[in-house]
Amino acid sequence: MATASICSQFDITIIGAADLNTAKSFTLTRALTFVSCEALNIAAAAGTLTITNTTTGNVITATTAAPPLAGAGVVQAQAVTGPTAPVTLLVANASAASGAVISVVTSAATITKVLLGCIGNPAQSISIA
Numbered sequence: 001m002a003t004a005s006i007c008s009q010f011d012i013t014i015i016g017a018a019d020l021n022t023a024k025s026f027t028l029t030r031a032l033t034f035v036s037c038e039a040l041n042i043a044a045a046a047g048t049l050t051i052t053n054t055t056t057g058n059v060i061t062a063t064t065a066a067p068p069l070a071g072a073g074v075v076q077a078q079a080v081t082g083p084t085a086p087v088t089l090l091v092a093n094a095s096a097a098s099g100a101v102i103s104v105v106t107s108a109a110t111i112t113k114v115l116l117g118c119i120g121n122p123a124q125s126i127s128i129a
Contacts, residue, residue, distance in 0.1 A: 007123030012116040018109040025054065025103040034060055034094040036117035037087040039075040043110035046080070048072035049087050051116075055100040058093035075111055095121055 016024060039049050050072045051060040061073030073087035096102065104114055 002128040004126050004128055005123035006126060008120040010118055010120075012118060014104055014114040014116070015112065017112055020104065020106045020111055020114065021109045023103050023105040025101050028096055028098055028100045028102060031098045031121045032096060032118045033121045034089055034096070034116055035119055036115075037061065037073065037089055038084050038115045038117075039073075039087050039106070039111050040084055040113035040115075041075050041078060041108075041111050042083060043108070044078050045108070045110070046077040047075045047111050048107040049075050049111060049114060050103075050105050051089075051114075052103045053093065053096050053100050054103045055097070058090075060089055060093050060096075060102075062088040062090045072107065075106070 014020065014024065037051070041047060049061055052058065053060060059070040061071070062068030063071050063074065068088050068090055070090060070093070075087060076085040
């Protein structure tokens, strides 16, 4: 038997015209799970993105090494992925409680937007027969 979940899906968009290279933080108003991450890199060089749940100390982004390791997520150069690059997340650290403080910092002022795909947590389970 398959299982599925009903959940609310939403995005958190962080836009910082040339200023996300200093730590920015926000407080979650609901529990959620981060399911995807993309970053906009307006320059050619690769950079990094680090997202941390400062309430628990968990790093949410990961390196591209296999298996993923906690730390700065890689934002690829434009020549590799174009201006928008996917960033790896650590599944084990991707859930965060309501009230958690999330910190975001990039390695360069040329990474100007971060898009976090999220789902509400907990989701409502349903069974598929």
